[in-house]
Amino acid sequence: MITALAATLPAAHPATGAAESALVRRVLIGVALAFLAVFLFVPLAFVFFEALKKGWDVYVAAIIEPDAVSAILLTLLVAAIAVPANLVFGVAAAWSIARFSFPGKSVLTTLIDLPFSVSPVISGLIYVLVFGLQGWFGPWLREHDLKVIFAVPGIVLATMFVTFPFVARELIPLMQTQGNEQEEAATVLGAGGWQMFWRVTLPNIKWGLLYGVILCNARAMGEFGAVSVVSGHIRGATNTLPLHVEILYNEYQFAAAFAVASLLALLALVTLALKYVVERRARAAAIPTGESAR
Amino acid sequence: MSIELTGINKRYGDFAAVDNVDLHVESGELLALLGPSGSGKTTLLRIIAGLETPDSGSIAFHGADATDTHVRERQVGFVFQHYALFGHMTIFENVAFGLRVRPRRHRPSAAAIRRKVLTLLELVQLDWLADRYPHQLSGGQRQRIALARALATEPRVLLLDEPFGALDAKVRQELRRWLRRLHDEVHVTSVFVTHDQEEALEVSDRVVVMNHGRIEQIGTPDNVYDHPASPFVLEFLGHVNRLPTADAKGDAVYARPHEIAVSLQPGPNAWPARLAHSATVGPVTRLEFALAQGDVPINVELSREAFRTLALAQGGIAYLRPTRLRHFATAA
Numbered sequence: 001m002i003t004a005l006a007a008t009l010p011a012a013h014p015a016t017g018a019a020e021s022a023l024v025r026r027v028l029i030g031v032a033l034a035f036l037a038v039f040l041f042v043p044l045a046f047v048f049f050e051a052l053k054k055g056w057d058v059y060v061a062a063i064i065e066p067d068a069v070s071a072i073l074l075t076l077l078v079a080a081i082a083v084p085a086n087l088v089f090g091v092a093a094a095w096s097i098a099r100f101s102f103p104g105k106s107v108l109t110t111l112i113d114l115p116f117s118v119s120p121v122i123s124g125l126i127y128v129l130v131f132g133l134q135g136w137f138g139p140w141l142r143e144h145d146l147k148v149i150f151a152v153p154g155i156v157l158a159t160m161f162v163t164f165p166f167v168a169r170e171l172i173p174l175m176q177t178q179g180n181e182q183e184e185a186a187t188v189l190g191a192g193g194w195q196m197f198w199r200v201t202l203p204n205i206k207w208g209l210l211y212g213v214i215l216c217n218a219r220a221m222g223e224f225g226a227v228s229v230v231s232g233h234i235r236g237a238t239n240t241l242p243l244h245v246e247i248l249y250n251e252y253q254f255a256a257a258f259a260v261a262s263l264l265a266l267l268a269l270v271t272l273a274l275k276y277v278v279e280r281r282a283r284a285a286a287i288p289t290g291e292s293a294r
Numbered sequence: 295m296s297i298e299l300t301g302i303n304k305r306y307g308d309f310a311a312v313d314n315v316d317l318h319v320e321s322g323e324l325l326a327l328l329g330p331s332g333s334g335k336t337t338l339l340r341i342i343a344g345l346e347t348p349d350s351g352s353i354a355f356h357g358a359d360a361t362d363t364h365v366r367e368r369q370v371g372f373v374f375q376h377y378a379l380f381g382h383m384t385i386f387e388n389v390a391f392g393l394r395v396r397p398r399r400h401r402p403s404a405a406a407i408r409r410k411v412l413t414l415l416e417l418v419q420l421d422w423l424a425d426r427y428p429h430q431l432s433g434g435q436r437q438r439i440a441l442a443r444a445l446a447t448e449p450r451v452l453l454l455d456e457p458f459g460a461l462d463a464k465v466r467q468e469l470r471r472w473l474r475r476l477h478d479e480v481h482v483t484s485v486f487v488t489h490d491q492e493e494a495l496e497v498s499d500r501v502v503v504m505n506h507g508r509i510e511q512i513g514t515p516d517n518v519y520d521h522p523a524s525p526f527v528l529e530f531l532g533h534v535n536r537l538p539t540a541d542a543k544g545d546a547v548y549a550r551p552h553e554i555a556v557s558l559q560p561g562p563n564a565w566p567a568r569l570a571h572s573a574t575v576g577p578v579t580r581l582e583f584a585l586a587q588g589d590v591p592i593n594v595e596l597s598r599e600a601f602r603t604l605a606l607a608q609g610g611i612a613y614l615r616p617t618r619l620r621h622f623a624t625a626a
Contacts, residue, residue, distance in 0.1 A: 188345070
């Protein structure tokens, strides 16, 4: 009896433990999947379903319609300015924060996060207050016949403000963990500042940088709130894709609204795919550096 | 190429990392900067390299002032503690880096670079690893590649920061003998930093013992070991017992564990003591004695054979006679 009990004990104990955790595990996975389904997959499928409900011709017509084309081009233009600008700013900010100590460093680090903590509507409003007709620079801009608010420059500014943390935030922790030994080694070996940057720094941060740029681009193309405040919603002139979707929807052109929205959804899917690839490459690249740091 | 440091100071806030240091490094010698962590040895090495700027003082290479020369133009080779190899480049490209970044008119031809890199890889006996990446190498191999990379630019001086610090004990020992042989071959003026006294004594021509940002003593390994200038040097270079007594002048008296004779018979100047503990590590037996007077344990080292011949059991009484005493006025 005793031997039988003793024999079953070691096996029985982990079995009960595993059974409990299996139940918990199933519930947790189930909740997570249900959540994903309700909040992500169903809406995504719904967008494409609604977009194509009235047929392929209606879908294509909604996208090649002149106002839609103008919105697509404006969105691409804004991203083409805002993303490179934030790439340069992000690298510069990350470099100064990770490599140097200077007074106000912690303030700068906190300020970089500001666009994440402020409502995008407020971000847009700031530019209206500064550059609008009643704003600080309003009279001066008017005298010189320059338009910022309700024009393309305002949209670019608002987009840049909202998206500037992405690259910097991605790079700061990366550069801090990498340290500057390799850069010092390059300098001792006679490399100049640019040689060091192109040959040593950039190869070490390239995956993190690309990751930040992808997220920055996705947000730059998808931003609604801040852009909505400064845009003025002029069809064919200051409408970006998200704003165009809203206008179409408000005019009960549901098929057209969903057709344009499906472009943004596609952008999101492409972003996710790129993000996945880059993350894998970054992890593969991080293993060797992690080893050599030991 | 000799190095001359005069009145070097470096402070970080209130902390004096390097405190008024003068140092002359002879042309072609291998010099060790030895000290505990925080003694300023690495800061001093980085000042010689130009990676740190001293608050005051001057540095000259072979008589020519280099204090304001940028690290890029200083023509020093530096081996970092964690090697700092470029992870995204092959071993070949790592070693070639210093030649490739030269301005076009000073840059050797591609064929010359190739020859030079392969010669260096042969020198460190790793030419078969040219196409690998740093993460595929062992610690000791990375170390040697870091050295080859530093030598590629034909530096006027070679500086090494804890070159064996990140390696395990066996590789460490092989590598430091190898470094000594390599230095005898290339003869470039070299300074290396270490906190390991054995390493400093075994490898270097001269040892600079540092403490609290100051130089405590400079001398050959034999000289600093046999004639320590201060209790700090005495205690840092190997184990030592401070005896619970004072000499006629009132100075403190020290004896090294291997400079104490143990006998079962009482004798002149012998201290009765009880064996508290013994441990044999390889060829050496370490004994801990409790003196009849004073509560400081006395450590003694005997050869394994000597201890066996002595036949002293734990708790047994023996008589300790220091064969060599060292006296220091500053009782630390």
